[in-house]
Amino acid sequence: xxxxxxxxxxxxxxxxxxxxxxxxxxxxxxxxxxxxxxxxxxxxxxxxxxxxxxxxxxxxxxxxxxxxxxxxxxxxxxxxxxxxxxxxxxxxxxxxxxxxxxxxxxxxxxxxxxxxxxxxxxxxxxxxxxxxxxxxxxxxxxxxxxxxxxxxxxxxxxxxxxxxxxxxxxxxxxxxxxxxxxxxxxxxxxxxxxxxxxxxxxxxxxxxxxxxxxxxxxxxxxxxxxxxxxxxxxxxxxxxxxxxxxxxxxxxxxxxxxxxxxxxxxxxxxxxxxxxxxxxxxxxxxxxxxxxxxxxxxxxxxxxxx
Amino acid sequence: xxxxxxxxxxxxxxxxxxxxxxxxxxxxxxxxxxxxxxxxxxxxxxxxxxxxxxxxxxxxxxxxxxxxxxxxxxxxxxxxxxxxxxxxxxxxxxxxxxxxxxxxxxxxxxxxxxxxxxxxxxxxxxxxxxxxxxxxxxxxxxxxxxxxxxxxxxxxxxxxxxxxxxxxxxxxxxxxxxxxxxxxxxxxxxxxxxxxxxxxxxxxxxxxxxxxxxxxxxxxxxxxxxxxxxxxxxxxxxxxxxxxxx
Numbered sequence: 001x002x003x004x005x006x007x008x009x010x011x012x013x014x015x016x017x018x019x020x021x022x023x024x025x026x027x028x029x030x031x032x033x034x035x036x037x038x039x040x041x042x043x044x045x046x047x048x049x050x051x052x053x054x055x056x057x058x059x060x061x062x063x064x065x066x067x068x069x070x071x072x073x074x075x076x077x078x079x080x081x082x083x084x085x086x087x088x089x090x091x092x093x094x095x096x097x098x099x100x101x102x103x104x105x106x107x108x109x110x111x112x113x114x115x116x117x118x119x120x121x122x123x124x125x126x127x128x129x130x131x132x133x134x135x136x137x138x139x140x141x142x143x144x145x146x147x148x149x150x151x152x153x154x155x156x157x158x159x160x161x162x163x164x165x166x167x168x169x170x171x172x173x174x175x176x177x178x179x180x181x182x183x184x185x186x187x188x189x190x191x192x193x194x195x196x197x198x199x200x201x202x203x204x205x206x207x208x209x210x211x212x213x214x215x216x217x218x219x220x221x222x223x224x225x226x227x228x229x230x231x232x233x234x235x236x237x238x239x240x241x242x243x244x245x246x247x248x249x250x251x252x253x254x255x256x257x258x259x260x261x262x263x264x265x266x267x268x269x270x271x272x273x274x275x276x277x278x279x280x281x282x283x284x285x286x287x288x289x290x291x292x293x294x295x296x297x298x299x300x301x302x303x304x305x306x
Numbered sequence: 307x308x309x310x311x312x313x314x315x316x317x318x319x320x321x322x323x324x325x326x327x328x329x330x331x332x333x334x335x336x337x338x339x340x341x342x343x344x345x346x347x348x349x350x351x352x353x354x355x356x357x358x359x360x361x362x363x364x365x366x367x368x369x370x371x372x373x374x375x376x377x378x379x380x381x382x383x384x385x386x387x388x389x390x391x392x393x394x395x396x397x398x399x400x401x402x403x404x405x406x407x408x409x410x411x412x413x414x415x416x417x418x419x420x421x422x423x424x425x426x427x428x429x430x431x432x433x434x435x436x437x438x439x440x441x442x443x444x445x446x447x448x449x450x451x452x453x454x455x456x457x458x459x460x461x462x463x464x465x466x467x468x469x470x471x472x473x474x475x476x477x478x479x480x481x482x483x484x485x486x487x488x489x490x491x492x493x494x495x496x497x498x499x500x501x502x503x504x505x506x507x508x509x510x511x512x513x514x515x516x517x518x519x520x521x522x523x524x525x526x527x528x529x530x531x532x533x534x535x536x537x538x539x540x541x542x543x544x545x546x547x548x549x550x551x552x
Contacts, residue, residue: 052390082391088388104395
């Protein structure tokens with residue numbers, strides 16, 4: 001039994017299929033990234049898994065509990081931090097936390113301590129009795145995350161948790177996500193920040209036009225587009241014909257990056273040998289030489305373009 | 307199903323509503339002052355029987371307070387996306403709506419009991435049936451709040467859309483419920499319509515409670531039936547329109 005399972009989820013809006021036969025399984029303790037361009041079906045899929053909307057067909061389970069058949073029991077197992085900071089602006093931070101705690105059934109005595117603890121973790125304890133309408137976006141997002149943890153859920157759904165936030169809030173939230181995962185919580189992270197997904201996630205799924213384009217670990221996904229592997233080289237002089245670099249064996253594309261040259265090709269080892277020979281022939285000294293694989297961003301672009 | 311744990315969730319929603327929507331100064335002050343403006347405008351320069359005065363104004367007080375805020379909570383929470391936050395929590399539509407109704411009921415009870423009590427003192431009227439009236443105020447406030455919540459099922463995030471619909475129903479109902487003219491004085495068609503208005507039975511209950519002729523408990527019973535009907539109707543319609551709000 002996975003922590004989260006989606007089986008053939010389908011959802012249509014006004015005859016348009018927003019999510020088309022989406023299936024995946026997330027194991028307990030994973031950080032799972034859910035990536036996709038705008039309108040790809042990320043939010044709709046997440047809403048179906050979290051029981052906010054019903055799928056037209058297919059099922060989703062949270063720790064084995066069917067979200068459609070038993071939404072309340074499934075929702076009790078999860079915490080959700082939506083992208084929009086939708087805490088009640090006319091309530092205080094403590095008021096919002098208490099509301100969440102009372103709905104999740106956290107006992108009164110325990111609730112007070114839990115609220116203070118979470119507000120402290122997210123750097124909001126000194127503003128606990130201030131109305132949320134005076135909070136910055138980062139503070140609101142931290143409060144939303146604190147609210148999502150009020151029931152100590154085993155699974156957390158985070159929708160763009162750091163989008164548009166200041167550096168301090170981003171770091172605080174990322175650190176907390178890592179810590180929460182370290183204590184065994186499963187994290188479902190919907191994000192546009194591919195670098196963030198690359199750093200945090202054990203596996204990522206890329207959704208495009210309502211379909212899952214790929215699911216794997218970030219490194220394995222990057223390996224699927226080997227042609228974008230490259231080497232970055234700089235010489236002590238620019239006195240040579242740049243076009244000659246492009247004719248080297250194994251080079252498919254050449255790009256100038258400042259005083260460096262990036263040579264793309266499927267076999268970086270072969271390119272390195274060619275570049276070394278080229279430098280000797282031209283009497284050039286190699287100042288630096290690095291290989292780099294495709295970034296997750298390039299992989300994402302490749303997958304969603306096709 | 308509505309379980310005992312459901313009551314805890316509904317009370318949490320009610321507390322939230324009272325703090326955000328009903329606890330504001332203008333709502334309380336306007337809710338208390340408005341019935342007195344009506345009262346004096348009807349009292350001064352007119353020969354209106356005291357029982358007609360207190361029953362009509364009591365009816366208006368509870369009708370307007372219980373249906374004032376309840377219709378706009380859903381569109382406001384749709385716009386601010388706090389509704390999505392609630393829907394993502396382990397909270398059923400029934401629990402959420404009962405919470406909204408409870409908050410409106412409490413406000414309706416307080417803001418109608420105060421003017422009814424003061425006007426009874428001013429007019430020197432004796433309260434003959436205390437318990438039916440006390441229970442009737444609670445049940446009527448619940449019933450009218452459920453009507454307000456039913457109106458808020460319109461799938462919109464614009465409060466003025468719902469307010470327009472609410473006004474189209476609230477004001478005509480006043481005229482056929484014995485508020486200004488006793489229901490018995492209405493023309494035949496008016497008397498028939500008045501039977502389908504829960505406000506008619508509350509106005510009659512207030513009149514009977516202060517010494518008028520009639521059955522006070524029967525009015526409470528009919529109001530209870532209306533309350534149950536409008537609660538189920540509100541839950542039924544909201545379940546269908548809620549997905550359009552998200």
